[in-house]
Amino acid sequence: MDHTSREAAYFAKRLKELNEGKPKLLLEAIIKENVFFLKVMAEHAKFIGHLLDPSERKLVDQARDFSHDFDQLLFQAMDLDSMRPQSETTPILNQFLDRNRVSVVSLRNFKKSAKELIKDCKIKSNIHPLLADHVFREAERFLQIIDMFEASLKK
Ligand SMILES: [Fe+2]
Numbered sequence: 499m500d501h502t503s504r505e506a507a508y509f510a511k512r513l514k515e516l517n518e519g520k521p522k523l524l525l526e527a528i529i530k531e532n533v534f535f536l537k538v539m540a541e542h543a544k545f546i547g548h549l550l551d552p553s554e555r556k557l558v559d560q561a562r563d564f565s566h567d568f569d570q571l572l573f574q575a576m577d578l579d580s581m582r583p584q585s586e587t588t589p590i591l592n593q594f595l596d597r598n599r600v601s602v603v604s605l606r607n608f609k610k611s612a613k614e615l616i617k618d619c620k621i622k623s624n625i626h627p628l629l630a631d632h633v634f635r636e637a638e639r640f641l642q643i644i645d646m647f648e649a650s651l652k653k
Contacts, residue, residue: 501541508534525586528647532598533575535640539605540568542633546612551622557612564605571598588651595651599644606637 547561578585578594585591613630615621 501538501545504534505538524647524650525591526582528591528595528651529575529579529582529585531643531647532594533572533579535636535643536568536572536575536598538636539602539640540565540572542609542636543568543605546609546625546633549624551624554621554623557621560608564601564608567601568605571601592648592651595644595648599641602637602640602644606634606641609634609637 543561543564547558547565550558550561552558575594575598578590609630612621612625613627613634616623616625616630617627
């Protein structure tokens with residue numbers, strides 16, 4: 499519930515910003531958006547791991563590895579946030595986005611195959627197909643945001 503309400507608050511805030519035409523400070527936004535989405539990704543990995551049947555050992559292990567990986571990335575993002583403005587240089591932020599992208603791509607692929615396995619009733623879990631689709635689409639959205647930030651750093 500906490501996870502879902504944070505996503506709703508994020509969406510409402512985004513609509514408000516769009517309505518007001520408020521330009522966000524790019525460098526600060528890069529770190530803050532990544533903190534938000536890395537936490538969401540870490541939580542997805544955790545609840546996927548919990549909702550899979552324990553007999554799906556390989557998938558549970560993979561979900562646990564993603565959980566650890568995204569916790570580490572989240573801590574790194576929080577480190578950068580606490581080190582602003584010195585951490586807001588283009589080379590540091592480029593490297594930060596590249597590193598995050600690698601992990602999000604592999605989590606997105608994991609979610610995509612889990613989503614298909616769930617839809618085809620090939621694995622045992624308590625994951626609703628709509629939830630599997632939701633977490634997949636959120637990873638896709640995070641990748642779009644990373645690409646958008648990377649493109650604006652090049653300008
Ligand atoms: Fe979510």
